[in-house]
Amino acid sequence: MAKKPSMGRQKIKIQKIEVKNHLQVTFSKRRSGLFKKASELCTLCGVEIGIIVFSPAGKVFSFGHPNVESIIDRYLSRNPAPNANDPFHLMEAQRNASVRELNQQLGHILNEVEAERKRGESLDSMRKANQSHYWWESPINKLGLEELEQVKEAMEELKKNVNHQAAKLVNASATSLFMANRAGVFDHYETKPTHGVVTSNINNIAAAAAAANGNFGYCHGFF
Amino acid sequence: MAKKPSMGRQKIKIQKIEVKNHLQVTFSKRRSGLFKKASELCTLCGVEIGIIVFSPAGKVFSFGHPNVESIIDRYLSRNPAPNANDPFHLMEAQRNASVRELNQQLGHILNEVEAERKRGESLDSMRKANQSHYWWESPINKLGLEELEQVKEAMEELKKNVNHQAAKLVNASATSLFMANRAGVFDHYETKPTHGVVTSNINNIAAAAAAANGNFGYCHGFF
DNA sequence: GAGACTATCTATAAGGG
DNA sequence: TCCCTTATAGATAGTCT
Numbered sequence: 001m002a003k004k005p006s007m008g009r010q011k012i013k014i015q016k017i018e019v020k021n022h023l024q025v026t027f028s029k030r031r032s033g034l035f036k037k038a039s040e041l042c043t044l045c046g047v048e049i050g051i052i053v054f055s056p057a058g059k060v061f062s063f064g065h066p067n068v069e070s071i072i073d074r075y076l077s078r079n080p081a082p083n084a085n086d087p088f089h090l091m092e093a094q095r096n097a098s099v100r101e102l103n104q105q106l107g108h109i110l111n112e113v114e115a116e117r118k119r120g121e122s123l124d125s126m127r128k129a130n131q132s133h134y135w136w137e138s139p140i141n142k143l144g145l146e147e148l149e150q151v152k153e154a155m156e157e158l159k160k161n162v163n164h165q166a167a168k169l170v171n172a173s174a175t176s177l178f179m180a181n182r183a184g185v186f187d188h189y190e191t192k193p194t195h196g197v198v199t200s201n202i203n204n205i206a207a208a209a210a211a212a213n214g215n216f217g218y219c220h221g222f223f
Numbered sequence: 224m225a226k227k228p229s230m231g232r233q234k235i236k237i238q239k240i241e242v243k244n245h246l247q248v249t250f251s252k253r254r255s256g257l258f259k260k261a262s263e264l265c266t267l268c269g270v271e272i273g274i275i276v277f278s279p280a281g282k283v284f285s286f287g288h289p290n291v292e293s294i295i296d297r298y299l300s301r302n303p304a305p306n307a308n309d310p311f312h313l314m315e316a317q318r319n320a321s322v323r324e325l326n327q328q329l330g331h332i333l334n335e336v337e338a339e340r341k342r343g344e345s346l347d348s349m350r351k352a353n354q355s356h357y358w359w360e361s362p363i364n365k366l367g368l369e370e371l372e373q374v375k376e377a378m379e380e381l382k383k384n385v386n387h388q389a390a391k392l393v394n395a396s397a398t399s400l401f402m403a404n405r406a407g408v409f410d411h412y413e414t415k416p417t418h419g420v421v422t423s424n425i426n427n428i429a430a431a432a433a434a435a436n437g438n439f440g441y442c443h444g445f446f
Numbered sequence: 447g448a449g450a451c452t453a454t455c456t457a458t459a460a461g462g463g
Numbered sequence: 464t465c466c467c468t469t470a471t472a473g474a475t476a477g478t479c480t
Contacts, residue, residue: 008453009476014266024447026476027268033474034264037257037457041276043237045250048277051261052298056269060301072295075275075283231470232459249459251464256457260474 027055035063050075250278258286273298 017023031053038049042065050071051063062068240246254276261272265288273294274286285291 006452007477009455011455012476014263016269017267023268027270029475030260030264030267034260037253037260040237041253041257044240044253045246046239046279047250050275052273052294054271054297060298071275072299074277229469230460232472234472252458
């Protein structure tokens, strides 16, 4: 069997790619790469980043840590803080109730993962104390351990995110209701393809980055 | 003359850099790299991108093509605006988006866990094929494998639950909001782009990128 | 369109001025 | 803080599945 011939990576000029299909592939790959770089920057330097990308087709892709909205708010400088007597407070209890259940579930799983990770650690030290078994040195195990840590991190982030998403839900509801009420129109609607904005945050990335092939799942095609 | 000894580029773990000085260097380099990648993506694929970075010191760095503000406007108008007249549609969309994000996150973690489990399986078969390493036989590993499966199951359950809880949450919010709104305690928000931050656009980058050392001029130090 | 695979190209960690 | 160098880790163009 002959080796597979490959031209390998070729140098390209940084100019508009004309071949549509080619452009799509490049966009997808580089977008992933960009988001991954961003997530690494977040982790390494503890900074907050927001990225928004509009594809030629008008599709939106975004990355945010902790999330795009908060970054934008901060950028636009001082989003007026909600009043103490705003209706958001009225929803606090209910939101907490809903979130509590999810958090509880997450907490259990987190414990599981943490326990697993600890087991991995002890195996790791066994490995270190037993260098003669060289194949233990293979990155497989080490990777496994690291991945578990990543999973744990991702889980913890997710846990936080449950709260965040819940808040977002409530806020969005509030805003739209307010706007609608102001306009005095409740029965009008239009069918603009409200394609959900693709949002990713560092958690996804962190987890995905550790994955075998560096593939992120947060961008399901569309372009 | 002896060759200059250099460790060359070393591998680093993607985790918070503790050494302040080191962090600063890395932040600077990677920020530049990120912006350069973004500018290349703009050129290659003709997309529009906005990036906002808050350094640990609270300094703002941004990249935008054509400029950050327009990206933000577009981003903000894309979410709430299309259905401003129909709060229920918006809530629906928002709910879907929120749930999607959580689900996505969960999906990623699930994949992680699954990958980990698979690795465990292959290690397991290696173990079987290599009985000489008797301590591999310890139940620790086997146990880990089984636990991972449990984690996976739990995650899948959780994933289902996300939808359910979100629906509950939105309903509850809507109800209380209507009541609150009737009471007339609403405050409206607006987006005002006011700030003097460091902003760069693709032109700077493109020019700078071509410059001798890849240094961009849009970041005058500060950190 | 998303993954996988390689050969290459590019970014960057260290270290020194 | 910026600039430069080196060696290497990491990203990715081209291709096929």
